[in-house]
Amino acid sequence: MGSHPEGLLGDVLARRNPAVTRVQTRGPARLEVTIRCCICANERTFQQLLRLSESHVVLRCGGCGVERLWPPAHRQDDSTEAYRWRMVEEARWRWFAEDTYRFLVACVGEAPRSFLDVGCSTGATVGYFAERGWTARGVDRDRRAVEYGRSLGRHLTCGTLESLDEQFDVVLLSHVFEHLLDPVLFLDAARPRLSPQGYLALVTPTYRSLPGWWYGTRWNGWDPGEHEWIYSRHTIQRLLSRTGFVPVTIRQRVHRGWPEPRWWSKAFWWKRAPLIAAMRLAGLAGMADGLYVLARQR
Numbered sequence: 001m002g003s004h005p006e007g008l009l010g011d012v013l014a015r016r017n018p019a020v021t022r023v024q025t026r027g028p029a030r031l032e033v034t035i036r037c038c039i040c041a042n043e044r045t046f047q048q049l050l051r052l053s054e055s056h057v058v059l060r061c062g063g064c065g066v067e068r069l070w071p072p073a074h075r076q077d078d079s080t081e082a083y084r085w086r087m088v089e090e091a092r093w094r095w096f097a098e099d100t101y102r103f104l105v106a107c108v109g110e111a112p113r114s115f116l117d118v119g120c121s122t123g124a125t126v127g128y129f130a131e132r133g134w135t136a137r138g139v140d141r142d143r144r145a146v147e148y149g150r151s152l153g154r155h156l157t158c159g160t161l162e163s164l165d166e167q168f169d170v171v172l173l174s175h176v177f178e179h180l181l182d183p184v185l186f187l188d189a190a191r192p193r194l195s196p197q198g199y200l201a202l203v204t205p206t207y208r209s210l211p212g213w214w215y216g217t218r219w220n221g222w223d224p225g226e227h228e229w230i231y232s233r234h235t236i237q238r239l240l241s242r243t244g245f246v247p248v249t250i251r252q253r254v255h256r257g258w259p260e261p262r263w264w265s266k267a268f269w270w271k272r273a274p275l276i277a278a279m280r281l282a283g284l285a286g287m288a289d290g291l292y293v294l295a296r297q298r
Contacts, residue, residue, distance in 0.1 A: 031057055031070070038183050038229060039064045039239050046070075050217050056224035064238055067207055067230040069222065072181060093124035100174050100203060101128060107249055107294050108199060113169035116193070119176035123149030123156045130154070139164060161186065167195045174203040178227045187243040191297055200245060202293040208232040209252060209289035210282035221289055236293055245295040253290050254283030 030048050037044040039061070046059035046068055059068040112133035117125045120138025122145045129136040138156045140146050146158040157164065161171075171190055180186050190200055205221030206212070207230050212219050221230065231239070233250050240247055282288045 031059070033059060033070065035068075037061045037063060037066065039066050039235055039242065041184075041242065050222075052217050052222055052224050058222065058230075064235055065232065066235040066239075069224050069227050069230070073179070073225050073228060090122055090124055093121060094128055096174060096203075097125035097128035100125060100172065100201070101132065103203075103251075103253075103292050104170065104172075104199075104201060104294075108170070114167075114195070115170045115172065116164070116166075116168040117172050117174070118161050119173060119179070120149070120156060121145045123152070123154035125172070125174060126154045126156065127152065137166075137168075161193060162189050164193060167193055168198060169195050170199050170201055172201045172203075174201075175205075177202050177204045178221075178229060178231070181228050183229065183239060184243055187240070187245065191244060194297060198296070199248070200293075200295045202236070202291070202295075204231060204236075204291050204293075205289050206230065206232050206252060206291040207289070210285075210287040211279060211289040214278075219289070231291060233291070236291060240293075240295050244298050246298050248294040248296055249292075250294075251292045252283075252286050252288045253292055254279055254288040 032048065033046045034043055035046060036042065037046075040063040044061050044063045046061050048057050049060040049067065050058040052058060055071075057070050059070050060066070061068070112135065114135040115126075115129050115137065117123070117129075117136070117138040118140075120126055120140045121142065123138045123140075126136045126138040126149070136155065138146075138149065138154065139159055139161060140156065141158065141160060143158050146156045149156045171193055173186075177183060177186075187200075194200065205227075207219065207221060212221065221227070233252070237247055237250060279288065283290075
């Protein structure tokens, strides 16, 4: 951003974000923005935590500490590039599905349940759960991804959570929650879609971790232009409590099998063996950058 953050970001904030009430600088290349916090539920001053590039920064709320990617993402969910990426990554999503399944089974047991994957893409997770006897369904706004998943026999719906009338024993958002501009709006919509004893499951990255500390601005969980909010154990608990949920478990863990099998085929993987060992230890110590959350209605 050079020495004048307003020159690069100020116009964007004013034109695209009417909720922004003040943009200031605090010293060279330091941004301070007053916006409504999704957790504090009122206007708060967000100060620059990290500068990721000339056009993106990470802000932190002065009240609760939640991190905000800035400026907000302006993406096209049904773009051709996004669709092609989802097709190529089908195998990877199935790998994530196995990881999520093991987490849920460890928390709620192996008995099959009704299950909804919100932001399901092509439905790799839906297919994985269905193969294990769950009544699995997915919903996504990407029409082409849904059509492709349906061609594989998966029960998918093109739309949003609000378009569904059924109730489910488990509603999952795996690597989707950080993309939501208004998480409170989603959580309010999720409550009537849960059965009386239903669970809300979230899998999302967290910067308050050993990988976040290690990589800093290079941490892949930031993903500017895609992610909106980054949560910690503390902030996700406050958000859930504010919206009528009670956390059952909140864990920081490494995705099972990380790094994924195909990663080992890359050249010079052995140079990163110490880092892999460190990240594994971080998972055992509860300091990994995967935030796994299970909650129920209050």
